[in-house]
Amino acid sequence: MTTPIAAVNARTSAQDTAVYRCENVTVEFARDGGTRRVLEDISFELRRGECLSIVGPSGTGKTTLLRVLGGLLAPTGGRVFANDRVVTGAPDDIVIVFQDYSNALLPWRNVLANVALGIESKLPASVVRERVAKTLELVGLSGHARDYPWQLSGGMQQRVQIARALAGAPSVLLMDEPFAALDAMTKEALQDQLLQIQAETGCSCVFITHDIDEAIYLGDQVAVLRGSPGKFVAVEAVRLCKPRDQIITRQGPEFLHHRASLHALLRGAN
Numbered sequence: 346m347t348t349p350i351a352a353v354n355a356r357t358s359a360q361d362t363a364v365y366r367c368e369n370v371t372v373e374f375a376r377d378g379g380t381r382r383v384l385e386d387i388s389f390e391l392r393r394g395e396c397l398s399i400v401g402p403s404g405t406g407k408t409t410l411l412r413v414l415g416g417l418l419a420p421t422g423g424r425v426f427a428n429d430r431v432v433t434g435a436p437d438d439i440v441i442v443f444q445d446y447s448n449a450l451l452p453w454r455n456v457l458a459n460v461a462l463g464i465e466s467k468l469p470a471s472v473v474r475e476r477v478a479k480t481l482e483l484v485g486l487s488g489h490a491r492d493y494p495w496q497l498s499g500g501m502q503q504r505v506q507i508a509r510a511l512a513g514a515p516s517v518l519l520m521d522e523p524f525a526a527l528d529a530m531t532k533e534a535l536q537d538q539l540l541q542i543q544a545e546t547g548c549s550c551v552f553i554t555h556d557i558d559e560a561i562y563l564g565d566q567v568a569v570l571r572g573s574p575g576k577f578v579a580v581e582a583v584r585l586c587k588p589r590d591q592i593i594t595r596q597g598p599e600f601l602h603h604r605a606s607l608h609a610l611l612r613g614a615n
């Protein structure tokens with residue numbers, strides 16, 4: 346049987362624009378002489394400039410999935426493609442913001458040097474200086490450039506990690522509950538910065554959070570991970586227009602509809 350031309354074209358254009366494609370990914374860990382399946386049958390596609398938010402209870406495999414996407418852990422089954430290439434190691438222009446910020450920074454480097462870490466060997470010194478200054482301003486830490494990580498609060502350390510990720514101007518940001526340790530005002534400001542950066546640079550994002558509202562506000566798709574092993578029980582397309590607004594967007598009927606439906610999915614009511 347031949348494939349219709351329209352189907353071939355549709356497939357080709359989807360592949361052109363998909364920065365990530367995850368096909369039936371399964372992860373198992375060795376345990377007690379056997380194996381324990383942590384993730385099962387995870388599939389999604391992420392297009393350029395889009396954000397996939399992932400929500401799910403603790404222990405369902407969110408960080409594990411991010412490690413697979415970042416090439417830090419090979420899946421037991423299934424395949425992950427980044428820009429149409431199978432991910433076999435850490436891809437070049439993909440940056441991970443880790444959940445555990447206390448181990449993400451080098452304690453012997455000050456804030457400036459930590460933010461410069463990923464770009465200092467790739468770019469001229471003047472460009473590095475400019476990028477570091479700009480991203481520190483974005484995260485509100487210009488006044489702490491000479492401080493060391495141990496002189497900063499947890500939320501400030503996390504903002505340094507975020508600045509380092511943004512300084513590299515990655516094509517994909519993999520973010521593991523990046524704003525969880527921040528106060529409400531800083532969190533909202535950084536959510537808006539992230540949306541603005543995506544609009545300006547076209548970078549894509551996989552964003553893990555426990556906060557349903559945050560998942561909707563940032564997402565073009567929201568995946569709900571549940572169960573043991575963790576499975577995507579739903580991937581909802583978010584059709585809220587952009588640019589989004591912290592007050593207007595969150596009060597709209599579409600937003601409230603997503604919130605109710607995701608709550609129900611997380612409770613297992615759907």
Ligand SMILES: Nc1ncnc2c1ncn2[C@@H]1O[C@H](COP(=O)(O)OP(=O)(O)OP(=O)(O)O)[C@@H](O)[C@H]1O
Pocket residue numbers: 374375383401402403404405406407408409410444
């Ligand atoms: N390297 C590993 N070896 C064995 N088991 C692991 C390993 N990494 C994670 N696990 C197990 O996989 C499961 C999922 O862990 P993971 O850290 O991905 O959860 P999570 O959804 O990110 O949780 P949280 O919301 O608390 O951060 C847990 O039961 C954990 O114990």
Ligand SMILES: [Mg+2]
Pocket residue numbers: 407408409444521
């Ligand atoms: Mg986690």
